Amino acid sequence: MSSNTKIGYLTTFYNLDSAYSLASVCLGHLTMLVKNGYKVVLFVHDNFTDDSLVPNGVEIRKIVPRFLLVDYSSNQEVAPQLEEQADKVYRVLKENTQDIDIMFAADLIFQGWFLPYCIAVHKLARESKIKWFHWTHSVPSGRPAGLKYPHILRYTLPENSKLVYLKNHDLIDIAEAYGTFPKDVRIVYNPLDPRLFWNLHPLVKSLLDKYPILESDFVQVYPLSTPRMVSGKGLHTVIDIFGKLKGLNKKVCLIICNAHANDKREKQLIAETLSYASTLGLSQREIVFTSLEETPKYELGVPRDVVSQLFLLSNLFIFPSISENCSLILLEAMLSKCLLVLNESVGSMREFGKENALYFKFGSNKETIDYDNRDNFMEEVAKIIISEFNTNKALKASLDIRRNFNNQIIFERQILPLLHEI
Secondary structure, rough: OOOEEEEEOOOOOOOOOOEEEOHHHHHHHHHHHHOOEEEEEEEEOOOOOOOOOHHOEEEEEEEEEEOOOOOOOOOOOOOHHHHHHHHHHHHHHHHHHHOEEEEEEEOOOOOOHHHHHHHHHHHHHHHOOEEEEEEEEOOOOOOOOOOOHHHHHOOOOOOOOEEEEOOOOHHHHHHHOOOOOOHHHEEEOOOOOOOHHHHHHHHHHHHHOOOOOOOOOEEEEEEEEHHHHOOOOOOHHHHHHHHHHOOOOOOEEEEEEOOOOOOHHHHHHHHHHHHHHOOOOOOOOEEEEEEOOOOOOOOOOOOOOHHHHHHHHOOOEEEEEOOOOOOOOOOOOHOOOOOEEEOOOOHHHHHHHHOEEEEEHHHHHHHHOOOHHHHHHHHHHHHHHHHHHHHHHHHHHHHHHHHOOOOOHHHHHHHHHHHOOO
């Protein structure tokens, strides 16, 4: 695909109200297209007000005409001004789409409200070089009998066009509703990217771009103070288990939100910890210290909203700390629905984790554990974690969305093939 390809996104938006699900889908598409280097033009009404919400790099053209719309049903008598409205849309679009190679249009064909735009799109599609992709968010109904102009246009695929539907189920029905064949229907799921859904902190967005967080099977965030991270918080034990998870063919990412890391002693401890992790096969993409991001900005710690957002992205919390009272990070992990792996050697952990966690003896300031084979023990812990995860439908569903419905994956698997059709 040429870097000069320009993609239009035709809407009747006057804002990007988050209550309107189609606006969220549009934002996802615009974001992924710009991120992957495409020139994008968003076509909206002339009274559009949410310029600040449109991703940087997207050109906004406020040219789409506005009318008092009528929800036309099949073969309903049309208003006298319909053709005049359609002609106005056609002339404005023809003038302002001369540089567009591909046009995405959402729900402008099928819905009765948009019949003036439907007529205009059909006419423009016959005359222009534009390759059209028509998103259809409505469940198809049967094709009515005896359709006449202009209603038949709502059930007819314009020239030089493909339909885009949201699921494979009903694919034949949607093709038949438009009087075409399955070969003219493309499937694109709605994206749900954490960066948009949760309005993430810039640091969290940066971490998602740099590290394999979205695609990992197991993600843990571990907030701690750097001087005590090994001696008190058992970080090596967490790393041991993550190494075993990776050895069992799982993708992993451990994010250590470490505070108090501005002294050279702490920096040396971080370097030694990364070196230890590398002996277990874990790279610096899989073991992340937030203090090393944008140094020295986060050496003293990260904002609380960064921690809470990373917890939302996590699904595992291994907590081998040797001493705890009422651990705030344990409560945060529980609130964030992480699979809990707690230290049975610290009695207070069961007080809070109750029967809702896995417990293993990792040792404490009151109990020393002598393992017959520490390496085998850590591997068994990893196997039990995997087994427990595989029976938890909620965690598996969350992983599926995080991994397979983020913007980049939807772009690579479903949007990019559309663009290559040209």
